[in-house]
Amino acid sequence: MSKRKYNPEYLKYGFISIEHREEVLPQCVVCMKTLSNASMKPSLLQRHLGTNHADKKNKDQSYFQRLAENVKRQRLDKTGLFHQKGAEIVKASYEVALLVAKSMKAHTIAESLIMPAAKILVRRVMGEESVAKLESVSLSNNTVKRRIEEMSIDITDQVIAGVRASKFGFAIQVDESTDVTNCCQLLVYIRFTQNNAVKTELLLSQEMCSTTKGKDVFNVLDNFFKLNELDWGKLIGCTTDGAPSMLGRKSGFQAHVKAMSPNVTGVHCFIHRFALSAKVLPPKLLSCLNRIIKMVNFVKTSALNSRLFKLICEDLGSDHTCLVYHTEVRWLSRGNVTKRLFQLRNEILVFLRRRITIFENIWRTRNLS
CATH class of the missing domain: 3.30.420.40 (ATPase, nucleotide binding domain)
Structure with a gap:
């Protein structure tokens, strides 16, 4: 099929030309959108201007000429490679900001850890020349914060649009x-x-x-x-x-x-x-829960007991090194406290036996004196 050619008169519709894979394509100077070669018709270009930029359809050609000059300065060449690379850089910045938000880490971790680690990996694997390309990716604290806020606003807009529809x-x-x-x-x-x-x-x-x-x-x-x-x-x-x-x-x-x-x-x-029904426990279960709370409080309320219990858990190779406090507000706390205590039941027994032995020695020493 024959390819359509760009006509300078298309600028009055807000379009300039751009080359992509040896094909001339029309590019809108307002939204930077690139259309197909088949769309290079005055009627289709005018339709794009009237549909997407209705407030600018009555502008004169000099207005679009100024926008075209700004676009050409941004992309630096007729193929638009500069603009395409810039879009990929911004996309990479958004993707890293998304990872920071998902990990719930401080925003400074992108600039202080992720970027230096990425440079080390690229330098070792791809060479020093590829490291310079990472310098253009902005991962500062304010940039990551702004990216996360923009993504949050976009998600909110999508949810609200779905609710309306x-x-x-x-x-x-x-x-x-x-x-x-x-x-x-x-x-x-x-x-x-x-x-x-x-x-x-x-x-x-x-x-x-x-x-x-x-x-x-x-x-x-x-x-x-x-x-x-x-x-x-x-x-x-x-x-x-x-x-x-x-x-x-x-x-x-x-x-x-x-x-x-x-x-x-x-x-x-x-x-x-x-949660309300679980507040009223049978006497047997209530007495068991009270004993569990006493054991947890005995370990957690003393800094020395907490350190010693942690050392015992590390010596025995336990999956956990601390117990969980019980709170009345969170109804799941009872299950979590009981589950953790059951998982560390052997460590609790070893800890209590050692502490009881220490107390007995202290008591005997005092009585002898």
């Missing part, structure tokens, strides 16, 4: 809890349908700075809905814990939600039901 509405699950630093966190999960599949995503994570009444929680979520143009009328289900601030008939969170969407179904989270 959901045919059968959506349901939310709200949980408000205070962590060990007395910081109150509000988490909102949302479930909706997308591409004939049910998806569950994190919709909102925000710190509650003041009171945590039902009205306060509702105001935070209502402001988020208004900011992102989400319709309360499409809400079909709301799951919360059993706190009065959530289930109160007059001033609870679900009461405010039902005032906005009367057809919504309020559900008490089954995990919190299990």
